[in-house]
Amino acid sequence: MNSAQLPALVAFANVARHGSFTRAAAESGVSASALSQSIRALEAQLNVRLFNRTTRRVALTEAGAQFLERVQPALAMLAAACESLDEARGEATGTLRINLSRVASDLLVMPHLSEFTRRYPRVTVELALDEGLSDVVGEGFDAGIRLGERLARDMVAIPLSGPLRIVVAGSPAYFARFPKPATPDDLTQHDCLRYRFATSRGIYRWEFAQPAAPRRSFEVQTQGSFVTNDLRTMVQAAEQGVGLLHVIEDYVRPQLADGRLLRVLDDWALTFDGFSLYMPSRVQMPLKLRVFVDFLKEKHRPEAAGRARR
Template sequence: MDSVQLPALAAFTNVARHGSFTRAAAESGVSASALSQSIRALEAQLNVRLFNRTTRRVALTEAGAQFLERVRPALAMLDAACEALDETRAEPTGTLRINLPRIASELLVVPYLAEFARRYPRVALEMSLDEGLSDLVGEGFDAGIRLGERLARDMVAVPLSGPLRLVVAAAPAYFARFPKPSTPSDLTGHDCLRYRFSTSRGIYRWEFAEPGKPQRVFEVETSGTFVTNDLRTMVQAAEQGVGLLHVIEDYVRSQLADGRLVRVLDDWALTLDGFSLYMPSRTQMPLKLRVFVDFLKEKCRAGRGGKRR
């Protein structure tokens, strides 16, 4: 193996990450046929089949999976060496790939995209919205942002925002039809808007803390006629009086302020740890990621946890 094969190795890891020549080619800006030829040439040089190919699927062979585990750290070291050059230039450069849930995107990042682009014009920001705890290294992300999640092994967390409070609320039209609940046990008689996780397919169980005993947290299984995997749609349904909503307070602060939504069960509200950025602990934070983290911290301090809607 010589340095000429480095592009082929990068192509190999890209195809392995996407499980598709078409998607990997689109990301790399080359044709799928050219990418396939590069992989075939690599397989011929190594004298081993790296992928099993069908008309519908591309999957690593056992030998391919073993090879990937050895190649990935080496390519990461090369990337780190290139990124270290940015330190000497004192200018962040390159593509920054971040995995985060929609609520973090809307509260922490999207309101400030234009300002970030003006400050760091040589950083290309790519965001992938996903509420699951992704394999950052395996899927090619620089970092992830999560709220109250258990981190995967070999990950470190950098706190971004302060604590965030959950709120139960509904439109005045809803409370014109149903009495306001006094305790979480009263929710059994209410139409609750429920959130389905896209990754696990499970339904979110509403979380509360006993009044005066914030450490005593418990869950309530709700029922209702509307289920979605999109928070924005859920808020819109609540504004129309479809049902009760359970969400981070900052996400509906403007609706609560102007009366479109009315809060209930405040004494039982649970406060969550804030958002954190997590990344592989074995890597030094590259400059492009460092400026992104510092930028988000600055905005969180100014907005007490994110942009209020």
């Protein structure tokens, strides 16, 4: 093995991560045919087949999987070594790949993205929106952002926001047709907008808390004429009067403030842990990620969040 083979090893890891020559080539900015030729040359040099190829799928062979397990840590160390040179100069640089949910993107990152990119012009931010809990290491991400209650135990979690509150809301047009529910039991008489998880394909069960202490939480199975796996689409449907919405309060704060949506069942509202950035415990945080975390914490600390809401 020599240094001339390093680009082929990087290409090999990228194809393995994507499970596709086309997607890996698009990310790398080369043609799929050039990438395929690079992998074939590597296989010839190693005298082993690394991938099984079909017209629909690219999968690692057993030997390829074993090779990847050894190659990935070495490539990560090389990338960290290169980035450490910039860190020694105190300059954040490189591509920062973050996996996060739609609501985390809309609430935490996108309102402040322009300022972050101006402050750190040598950091390229890549956001991958995904409602599942992704394998940040296996899929090549620096970190993920999810609600604290959904994080795996072997992850380091850094809180980015305070507690969040759920709100049930509907449009004035909806309540012109239906009476406001007084308790969650009344929801059986209402058209509820339902969210389908993209990974499990299950329907989200609405969560509430008893109004009196101790505030025990419970779930309600709702019914309705509209189902989606996109939160923005669900909010738009609620604004049109299609049905009732069950969502994080901050996500619809403008609609609540201007009367496009009216809140109900406030006494039963559930409060839960906010968003956290997560990464494996064995990974040392690079400067590009450290400045991103500090920036988000700066923007979402309680006093800053309070100013933003007024």
